[in-house]
Amino acid sequence: MIGPKSVLSVAAGRLAPKVVGSAPGVTTGVIRQALHHAIVGVGPLPGAAATAEKHLEDNNDDAEAAVKHIVDTHVRLAGVGGFATNIGGLVTQAVTLPANITGMAIIQCRMVASIAHLRGYDLTDPRVRNAILLTLLSEEKVSKQIQSQKIPAPPMAIATAPAYDRAIDDIVAAEVAQELIGRVAGKRMVSMVAKRVPLVGGVVGAGADGWMTYQIGRYASRELLPKRSDGRGASA
Numbered sequence: 001m002i003g004p005k006s007v008l009s010v011a012a013g014r015l016a017p018k019v020v021g022s023a024p025g026v027t028t029g030v031i032r033q034a035l036h037h038a039i040v041g042v043g044p045l046p047g048a049a050a051t052a053e054k055h056l057e058d059n060n061d062d063a064e065a066a067v068k069h070i071v072d073t074h075v076r077l078a079g080v081g082g083f084a085t086n087i088g089g090l091v092t093q094a095v096t097l098p099a100n101i102t103g104m105a106i107i108q109c110r111m112v113a114s115i116a117h118l119r120g121y122d123l124t125d126p127r128v129r130n131a132i133l134l135t136l137l138s139e140e141k142v143s144k145q146i147q148s149q150k151i152p153a154p155p156m157a158i159a160t161a162p163a164y165d166r167a168i169d170d171i172v173a174a175e176v177a178q179e180l181i182g183r184v185a186g187k188r189m190v191s192m193v194a195k196r197v198p199l200v201g202g203v204v205g206a207g208a209d210g211w212m213t214y215q216i217g218r219y220a221s222r223e224l225l226p227k228r229s230d231g232r233g234a235s236a
Contacts, residue, residue: 027174027177027178027181028170028173028174028177030091030101030102030105030177031105031133031173031176031177031180032173033091033102034088034091034102034105034106034109035105035109035113035129035132035133037090037091037106038105038106038107038108038109038110038113039109039110039113039123039129042087042090042091042106043086043087043090044087045087045106045107045110047110048109048110048113048114048116048117048123049113049114049117049123051070051110051114052066052070052114052115052117052118053117055067055069055070055073055114055118056118063118063119063226066118067115067118067119067221068221070111070114070115070118070217071111071115071213071214071217071218071221073111074107074108074110074111074213074217075210075213075214075217076210077107077213078104078107078108078209078210078212078213079207079209079210079213083103084103084104084106084107084209085099085103086099086103087099087102087103087106087107088101088102088103088104088105088106089103091106101180101181104180104183104209104213105136105176105180107213108136108212108213108216109132109133109136111213111216111217111220112132112135112136112216112217112220112224113132115217115220115221115224116128116131116132116159116220116224119224119225119226119227120226120227121159121224121227125159125164126164126166126169127158127159127160127161127164128159130158130159130168130169130172131155131156131158131159131224132155133172133173133176134151134154134155134158134172134175134176135155135216135219135220135223135224136176136179136180136216137175137176137179138212138215138216138219139215139219139222139223141179142154142155145175150171150175151168151171151172151175152168152171154223155220155223155224156223156224156225158172159224160227183208183212
């Protein structure tokens with residue numbers, strides 16, 4: 001029996017390249033816009049640094065406890081599909097893409113950026129911003145893309161690179177755009193299956209975004225290690 005995760009993966013793989021290929025400039029622009037709003041704040045969501053500092057205060061200056069609560073909070077936000085859609089709608093008024101793509105991108109970028117801030121990374125640094133976006137692919141996808149030489153390095157290596165490489169910007173944004181659109185396309189495919197198998201639709205509809213956000217949060221907490229005084233990531 002094919003499970004919901006398998007259906008989602010197959011549908012995403014088939015549909016995402018077609019969607020992204022039809023408007024690559026728009027999709028990468030939307031991803032960059034979502035990252036910007038995640039960092040500076042949008043609508044009811046404060047910016048990433050302010051969010052990180054609030055969690056740090058609430059956890060008695062225990063940075064690792066704050067990281068855990070940041071992940072938990074954003075998993076809950078991601079699980080509320082209507083909230084994510086409304087946030088996305090604030091930045092997609094002139095873009096013909098589903099608002100839940102940008103809504104989810106904002107929530108997940110904000111989570112990773114908050115973790116990065118607590119770990120000592122400068123959110124204005126373009127290398128760090130690329131690392132934040134790259135984390136959204138998930139650990140498994142990043143590993144595969146590195147092996148296939150589609151991306152040059154994992155997030156922390158990009159965040160702490162000796163110099164900023166502008167060429168990485170479009171590569172990272174395009175990969176993230178394709179991945180996020182693929183996830184939405186996959187969920188739509190599963191919703192069609194759900195007309196005959198309600199349990200599948202319920203599992204995907206209620207938990208897919210929350211579970212993916214949890215995986216990304218865990219990946220970010222492991223990957224973006226605290227920075228050393230020389231500006232590079234700490235050893236594991």
